[in-house]
Amino acid sequence: MSKKELSKAFEPAHAEERWYDYWLENKYFHAKDNSDSPAFSIVIPPPNVTGMLHMGHALNNTLQDIIIRFKRMQGYNTLWMPGMDHAGIATQNVVEQELMKEGLSRHDLGRAKFIARVWEWKEKYGGVIINQLKRLGCSCDWERERFTMDEGLSKAVREVFVRLYNEGMIYQGDYIVNWCPRCHTAISDLEVEFKQDASFLWNIRYPFADGSGDIVVATTRPETMLGDTAVAVNPLDFRYRDQVGKFVILPLMNKKIPVIADDYVTMDFGSGAVKITPGSDPNDFAMAQRHQLEIISIMDGHGIINEYGGKYKGQDRYEARKNVLADLEKGGYLVSTEHYAHNVGQCYRCKTDIEPMVSKQWFIKIKPLAKQAIAAVVKDKTKIIPKTWEATYFDWMNNIRDWCISRQLWWGHRIPVWYCDDCDKVIVAIEDPKECPDCGNTSLMQDEDVLDTWFSSALWPFSTLGWPDKTESLKTFYPTSLLITGFDILFFWVARMMMMGLYVMKDVPFRHVYLHALVRDEKGEKMSKSKGNIIDPLSMIDQYGTDAFRFTLAAYTAQGRDVRLSPERIEGYKFFVNKIWNASKLTLTNLADFDESAPVNDSDSLPDKWIKAKLNETIAEVTRGLEEYHFNDASAAIYHFIWHEFCDWYLELSKPVFYGKASQEQRQATQKTLHEVFTVMLQLLHPFMPFVTEELWQSLNDSDERSIMVSKFPVVNPAWEDKVAEKKMEMLMTIITSIRNIRGEMRVPPSIKLKVMVSAGDDESGKIIDDGKDYILNLANLESLTVEVGLVEPKGVATGVIGATRIFVPLAGVVDITGEKARLEKELAKVSKDLEQSSKKLANRDFCAKAAPEIIQKEEDKLKECQEKFNTLENALKKLKEISR
RNA sequence: GGGCGGGUAGCUCAGCCGGGAGAGCGCCACGCUUACACCGUGGAUGUCACAGGUUCGAUCCCUGUCCCGCCUACCA
Numbered sequence A: 001m002s003k004k005e006l007s008k009a010f011e012p013a014h015a016e017e018r019w020y021d022y023w024l025e026n027k028y029f030h031a032k033d034n035s036d037s038p039a040f041s042i043v044i045p046p047p048n049v050t051g052m053l054h055m056g057h058a059l060n061n062t063l064q065d066i067i068i069r070f071k072r073m074q075g076y077n078t079l080w081m082p083g084m085d086h087a088g089i090a091t092q093n094v095v096e097q098e099l100m101k102e103g104l105s106r107h108d109l110g111r112a113k114f115i116a117r118v119w120e121w122k123e124k125y126g127g128v129i130i131n132q133l134k135r136l137g138c139s140c141d142w143e144r145e146r147f148t149m150d151e152g153l154s155k156a157v158r159e160v161f162v163r164l165y166n167e168g169m170i171y172q173g174d175y176i177v178n179w180c181p182r183c184h185t186a187i188s189d190l191e192v193e194f195k196q197d198a199s200f201l202w203n204i205r206y207p208f209a210d211g212s213g214d215i216v217v218a219t220t221r222p223e224t225m226l227g228d229t230a231v232a233v234n235p236l237d238f239r240y241r242d243q244v245g246k247f248v249i250l251p252l253m254n255k256k257i258p259v260i261a262d263d264y265v266t267m268d269f270g271s272g273a274v275k276i277t278p279g280s281d282p283n284d285f286a287m288a289q290r291h292q293l294e295i296i297s298i299m300d301g302h303g304i305i306n307e308y309g310g311k312y313k314g315q316d317r318y319e320a321r322k323n324v325l326a327d328l329e330k331g332g333y334l335v336s337t338e339h340y341a342h343n344v345g346q347c348y349r350c351k352t353d354i355e356p357m358v359s360k361q362w363f364i365k366i367k368p369l370a371k372q373a374i375a376a377v378v379k380d381k382t383k384i385i386p387k388t389w390e391a392t393y394f395d396w397m398n399n400i401r402d403w404c405i406s407r408q409l410w411w412g413h414r415i416p417v418w419y420c421d422d423c424d425k426v427i428v429a430i431e432d433p434k435e436c437p438d439c440g441n442t443s444l445m446q447d448e449d450v451l452d453t454w455f456s457s458a459l460w461p462f463s464t465l466g467w468p469d470k471t472e473s474l475k476t477f478y479p480t481s482l483l484i485t486g487f488d489i490l491f492f493w494v495a496r497m498m499m500m501g502l503y504v505m506k507d508v509p510f511r512h513v514y515l516h517a518l519v520r521d522e523k524g525e526k527m528s529k530s531k532g533n534i535i536d537p538l539s540m541i542d543q544y545g546t547d548a549f550r551f552t553l554a555a556y557t558a559q560g561r562d563v564r565l566s567p568e569r570i571e572g573y574k575f576f577v578n579k580i581w582n583a584s585k586l587t588l589t590n591l592a593d594f595d596e597s598a599p600v601n602d603s604d605s606l607p608d609k610w611i612k613a614k615l616n617e618t619i620a621e622v623t624r625g626l627e628e629y630h631f632n633d634a635s636a637a638i639y640h641f642i643w644h645e646f647c648d649w650y651l652e653l654s655k656p657v658f659y660g661k662a663s664q665e666q667r668q669a670t671q672k673t674l675h676e677v678f679t680v681m682l683q684l685l686h687p688f689m690p691f692v693t694e695e696l697w698q699s700l701n702d703s704d705e706r707s708i709m710v711s712k713f714p715v716v717n718p719a720w721e722d723k724v725a726e727k728k729m730e731m732l733m734t735i736i737t738s739i740r741n742i743r744g745e746m747r748v749p750p751s752i753k754l755k756v757m758v759s760a761g762d763d764e765s766g767k768i769i770d771d772g773k774d775y776i777l778n779l780a781n782l783e784s785l786t787v788e789v790g791l792v793e794p795k796g797v798a799t800g801v802i803g804a805t806r807i808f809v810p811l812a813g814v815v816d817i818t819g820e821k822a823r824l825e826k827e828l829a830k831v832s833k834d835l836e837q838s839s840k841k842l843a844n845r846d847f848c849a850k851a852a853p854e855i856i857q858k859e860e861d862k863l864k865e866c867q868e869k870f871n872t873l874e875n876a877l878k879k880l881k882e883i884s885r
Numbered sequence B: 001g002g003g004c005g006g007g008u009a010g011c012u013c014a015g016c017c018g019g020g021a022g023a024g025c026g027c028c029a030c031g032c033u034u035a036c037a038c039c040g041u042g043g044a045u046g047u048c049a050c051a052g053g054u055u056c057g058a059u060c061c062c063u064g065u066c067c068c069g070c071c072u073a074c075c076a
Helices: A012-025 A055-073 A088-101 A111-125 A128-135 A151-166 A222-227 A282-291 A307-312 A317-330 A367-378 A388-398 A453-457 A472-477 A487-505 A537-544 A546-555 A567-590 A606-627 A631-659 A664-685 A690-700 A723-745 A763-771 A773-779 A817-843 A845-850 A853-884
Strands: A039-043 A077-081 A170-180 A185-187 A192-207 A214-219 A230-233 A247-250 A255-261 A273-276 A334-347 A355-364 A383-385 A417-420 A426-428 A444-446 A480-486 A510-516 A519-521 A563-565 A754-760 A782-789 A797-802 A805-810
Touching: A012 A537, A012 A546, A012 A690, A039 A055, A039 A472, A055 A077, A055 A128, A055 A480, A055 A510, A055 A519, A055 A537, A055 A546, A055 A606, A077 A472, A088 A111, A128 A537, A151 A170, A151 A426, A151 A453, A151 A487, A170 A282, A192 A222, A192 A247, A192 A317, A214 A222, A214 A273, A222 A307, A222 A317, A230 A282, A273 A282, A282 A355, A307 A317, A317 A334, A367 A388, A367 A487, A383 A388, A388 A487, A453 A487, A480 A487, A487 A510, A537 A546, A537 A567, A546 A563, A546 A567, A546 A631, A546 A690, A567 A631, A567 A664, A567 A690, A606 A631, A606 A664, A606 A723, A631 A664, A631 A773, A664 A690, A723 A754, A723 A763, A723 A773, A723 A797, A723 A805, A723 A817, A754 A763, A763 A773, A763 A782, A773 A782, A797 A817, A797 A853, A817 A845, A817 A853
Parallel strands: A039 A077, A039 A480, A230 A255, A383 A510, A480 A510, A519 A563, A754 A782
Antiparallel strands: A170 A185, A170 A355, A192 A214, A192 A334, A230 A273, A247 A255, A417 A426, A417 A444, A754 A805, A797 A805
């Protein structure tokens, strides 16, 4: 059996395409509806159909793929359910902009034609991101790909709407909502972003109707005064006690409005009196309901003053502000203008200032749903990781307000409500009704509005599995095992899935929720187009390869921390891929004549036993890291093993076996170890670096080994545990390092091979060192090594101390002794510091009386060791001085 | 206003249950030794934000202060 020879360097682009196609052809991503294996499922956070892969997606999907590949290798029947979101406002905007170039608006086309146009757009340009996810290596079950607007999911949406409606959980009414004058639709509270704005606070005088003076109110939005229907003061405010119940004249509108008392009003803000505009402010609206005030909307959907705004009719809201202020000033009503910073709500999508407006909308009564969703997390039916997010989740759920689900858009799930033209009957139905069930009239009008995109997203964990049909998929994969998403959509999406899952399926949508942080640039700033600090994932993949890119993301994903990314960091992990590649070249060369099927005894060589023990620890660490979503720990463990144990030591230690005079038997035994360790190493790495590991796996193995991705994930092998080998190896390694240190510090050129003497503390360690003589000779570049127990220090040597072991390097003819003197003095200084600390501690009576016995013992051992080391070094230094004199 | 997270080596960060401060990158020195210069070997580097407290002992626990992020909120 011959292994393939590897090219000089790994070629990511080539391997990525080749192996991804191979996996697809073999349907390795496909999950079975029926299987004897336990199920493990994740639904993808559906990207917008208009979306392009950005760093957030890259991180999110890399983490999902790591877990999915890990679980798949562990033998689970693994489903990663992919799909996309129809993104109501975003998609409608895109298509409207396209129309605009043709000089058309959606109204020119009409609703049906416009929607057809959106679908056309979707077929042509939508879903670019799906192919980008494939370049990331995502092992989604693409055969199951879903779209929130497809037939099945639309059916689910209707079903849930009707159910909620019939159970009294959905209602319609005139309420004040967040209105975007540009998108021309209501949006939910969550979709409003508050931005601080340096503006003004204007103080305006409202005269009493009876001519008895006036009352001053403050406002940041003077134009809304046109719709004022009251002035409010706090009931406890003695200054205004007599004024409550009186009327003031609303300036410019010349209208009588009452002074009312409500404890919402803060007494010590401004004058303690506030103007009330129920049509333009949510708080004022609430107050109007408490006091049965008149509610006047002075603006239309575009933010233009309407007929209720008197002579300002037709003016846009900002223009009206200017004019109102000018007129107030002219009329002597403007008392003062102060600089004032306050928060202005903006539309998350287009950044237009939100206009709170009263309109007829659909709402979900959310409290009962939230109650269940809270309970599920309290009872640990769903675990939120990291746990700190639970508090945020609870806080939001406890203070939740009814969800406005209607949107005045065309692209989306149209609300399944019809109105009879004749009898005004309201029909709410899953199937489009043909006639009015009351009067039989066939002229029915469907509600014009569509549902919030998040409504359909909230059903994603079960709608994608076929609900409302009772499918096998649903039975097998719901509740899903895990959701991985960014914390920024905890409320938007996670919370709503929790509520809907519990309401519809009577069970949580997922067992675990892992929330990851944001990807920022290396300075910690949020990436944005305007800042120009965007790092494009695809260009990173092109430059450094998918494997390096993915590994970087995993390595920087520590819980509760943002990921700070820069191309240099990705490059660093490209070097790691290169290191793996080169180590593999050597490995494959050394295995060229290895026959896996031939019976070979396990190697009893120290390095072989040691590397297997270390590998065992690495298996445990990687597994634990992934199981607990400590991606940084898992990736660090495999990185450290490969580079600093396998490459730095094991490959070097085993070179003599392959190049030297080892017996055929030893050679084969070492090959067996090398093959095993290398295989397991690739498997551990595979979830992080799918492509290079597959390439190497295929080069290593016989053709009947189908793919690393369906191989069994390594488990700790008790037979590999070997504390003794670890101890012994550690001893040899410190001796080698110590000699190298002397070489390095003394500037001994590599061409000079040293003769070294070692004094062992006792027979046992003497034997270990003597057994490991060849390793030391090779790795420390020595000509000879003599080992004796209790050797007396010779003259003219450099000295190294490791516990009871002394290392003597004769300096004659190699270097002068001044260097060694300096080196010893440095060492001595270090030891004395430790020595002082330690003896001080032990001299402390309280310490000896109160500290744990094992701690005291440890401290005593340390003191003794330091003492000995100190003596040895001091002695060595004295001898050197004698010579140099 | 409320809440959360963070301030540890030049940079980015790890340090679980208190008991001698770590990694990666960067830096310095030497080296093209037959896998790898995308490398090897060695080295340097810290008032663990500040001030108190608890303790025999604090980077870790408690209190306060100062910075920096983020989330959330109806003070006009």
